Amino acid sequence: MYFVLCVLVVFLTSACANGVTSSGSQNELSEPYRLALDELISTDTALNENIEYISLDFDKELPLEDSDKQSIERYLHNKFNVKIYNLTYEQLVKEELYDQGGTTLKGILLKIEKQEQSDNKNSITIEVTKYRSNQGALSAKVTLTYQDGQWKIVNKIPTSES
Template sequence: MRIEPYRVALEELISIDTALNANMEYISLVLNEAVPIEDSEREVIESYLQHKYNVPIYNYTHEQLIEQKLGEQDGTRLKGILLTMERYKQSDDTNEMTLEVSKYRANEGAIALEMILAYQEGQWEISGYVTERES
């Protein structure tokens, strides 16, 4: 399925630095327009995340989360996690792609990665990643 590499990437992103997930009240998923996902595919991913983590799924940016009062009182920390898919690059090999993704909870609680995904033995998996920034 076309969405499988995105689901695998989000799973990996959530599993990295699990302290950022502590007591999360929601997941906000923002897909940049450069990421080729249809609305119906995004809904399948959101449904999967909602069932797995048992939290509401939003599509709010950081600013919108703060406006919706989904941040802590001081405004620097979110009550949930913000997952963003920034960029997508298809490699020359159709069984490989690169995604730039980030996970944000607070200014001192964020990570951004460039993930390389490969389709091997009938499934998508992470073949490596480079941490772009971590705080």
Template sequence: MKFKHLIVAFIVLLILSACNDGIEPKEHLGEIYSVALDSIMEQDEALSSNMEYIAIDMSNFEELDENDKKEIINYFKEKYKVDVLGATLEQLKEKGLYNPDTMALDGVLLRIENVDFKFNNNIFFEGSKYRSGNGAVGVEVTIQLKDNRWKSKEAKMTWIS
């Protein structure tokens, strides 16, 4: 009986390894993070109204190198035609890009708090889009490889303030 289980396990392992398309997600982090951040950006479009800039908090993007970060910045500049900068909320305040009277940004701040590389080239992100304390959303995004391109499989809001 144990021999049958061993054979079944071996066959399953062979099938799973045959399904691997040889693409290593960590070699495409700039593209993957751009797709994930853009999926967050598309949530609650009212937060984007009259935005003067997009800030992306890259302070916890340890796996990305400088080229990946530049790729993300360029992607957003091209798509949204506004200034794009890598900055935390504190850095935005220091630069005078936070209005203390309205307690809001003149742009939006995108942030990724959690990344989980799943089986079969699916990557799960938890992030947020922030405009003010009363204008922010949390988002869960799943990115997958489809037709040799990284695409958003699902994006859903998990909280709103």
């Protein structure tokens, strides 16, 4: 009887752990932000040449927890193997993280301007900006939907490019 009870406890514990892991990853709030940033980084790759860092500037109104921000930072660090900062443009300039007389950053500044959640909780639009210099910047509205257990980009509308 004791053996059957132990097997049952192990089975239930493993099932609960799997349920928590999969539901947490499905609903992880950082995933649509990572996808939107990744999409913008892959646009105009010339802006990415020889970058020394990526700086993330999150709008304070975004519904992101510190753990979501850290997840985004880890993802970008692992993918691009550069230092990740959380500095605004002004802070990057103050830290002297620029080239060519202060006109071009040594890295790229990614700014998440805002997000709009539609009435459908499975759809979100995120406004993101990628900045390297006054002649090297772009922004877009990226719309994502949650389908088949994952977030997918369904539309990207460029809003500015220089």
